[in-house]
Amino acid sequence: MMRVLHIVSTFARAEDDTQVPWLVELVHRLHARGIECAVLAPAYKGLRDHSIAGIPVYRFRYAPARLETLTHESGAPNRLKKNPLLFLLVVPYLIAGIARAGVLNRSHRFDVIHVHWPLPHMVFGMVARGRARTRLVATFYGAEIRFARWLPLMTSVLRWLMRPSDALIAIAPFVAREVEQTLGRRAHVIPYWSRVPTAAAPRAREHTTHELLAVGRLIERKGYEYLLCALSLIPAPLDARLTIVGRGQERARLDALCDELGITARVRWSADLSDKALARLYDECRVFVHPSIVDRGGDTESVGIVLLEAMSHACPIVATRVGGIPDVIEDGVTGLLVAEKDPRALANAITRLLTDTDLAQRLGAAAYRRAQALMNWDQSVDALLRVYAGEEP
Known part of the structure; x- marks a missing residue:
């Protein structure tokens, strides 16, 4: 059975959480195909390891509980732009994430490390893989590309981070074009969809309001x-x-x-x-x-x-x-x-x-x-x- 570790910045904190529903659905569908999935995500206000529908979610702590708000809700790029003081959390975030990723890969020996939002999370995958033959895959959602452009020299850092990756994925054609323009590499377009039920058939909307x-x-x-x-x-x-x-x-x-x-x-x-x-x-x-x-x-x-x-x-x-x-x-x-x-x-x-x-x-x-x-x-x-x-x- 193939083992895959998903490294993410945001993941559902409870069964009824509405955060990143497409990512939760993706992991569930991979699990249904016989893939043994695990998720590594940052803690939010002290949240510890838990599971979502049988999928283990490992949380790394990077600050006192009341300060662990860098991710989730509005998302890290938006929070950092809004409040530059939050950059003080970036170093402990990186150290804690790298350490937990390394421990997880040594104990579970994953076949694939799938990094979502690879700025900065690709460094977690790089260190966790070490010299093993673990395959390293990165999915771009677009925000990380634009955030790299917003910060001086960060585009060069992102190019360096992507060098050891085995494959790049973009969730949409627009993002694939951004990846190629910025990194000079091709990204496979693999979209992730919603889990909200679709209508059985289109119907007339004859409402009075x-x-x-x-x-x-x-x-x-x-x-x-x-x-x-x-x-x-x-x-x-x-x-x-x-x-x-x-x-x-x-x-x-x-x-x-x-x-x-x-x-x-x-x-x-x-x-x-x-x-x-x-x-x-x-x-x-x-x-x-x-x-x-x-x-x-x-x-x-x-x-x-x-x-x-x-x-x-x-x-x-x-x-x-x-x-x-x-x-x-x-x-x-x-x-x-x-x-x-x-x-x-x-x-x-x-x-x-x-x-x-x-x-x-x-x-x-x-x-x-x-x-x-x-x-x-x-x-x-x-x-x-x-x-x-x-x-x-």
């Missing part, structure tokens, strides 16, 4: 401030209301913006929903909005798993033309694309879908068909197993 939905962490690159401004511009007779599902460090600022715009009563916030509850929101919304931007640190959307979730529920979609979004949404075919940071353009596109039922239904049905063609877990797992074996995916 004009409910809008957005899903994602409350961080700058999600562009929620522009969506809130757009909501205030939608004609009053439509009585559009917005539900935002997510948590993060931008919540207080967004609440203040709602008060300033006079839309507090029209915005509902939710967090930590079950897959079933989230699927119901996708089914009930009139328009799904994904207003992502390129943030001040140059980070943006790589693929948008929530876009694919919305498409799999035949949601009419309005999204911005940034990052890997145009690889998923074809303007006028599977959704409407607008320029980033443009509340008026967002408002106009949303209004168009709220008032043109035929267009909304047509775009939603096309999005559903594209999602069915794209979201194939078996294909992704097959490709990953070939990479683990040293073959072309």
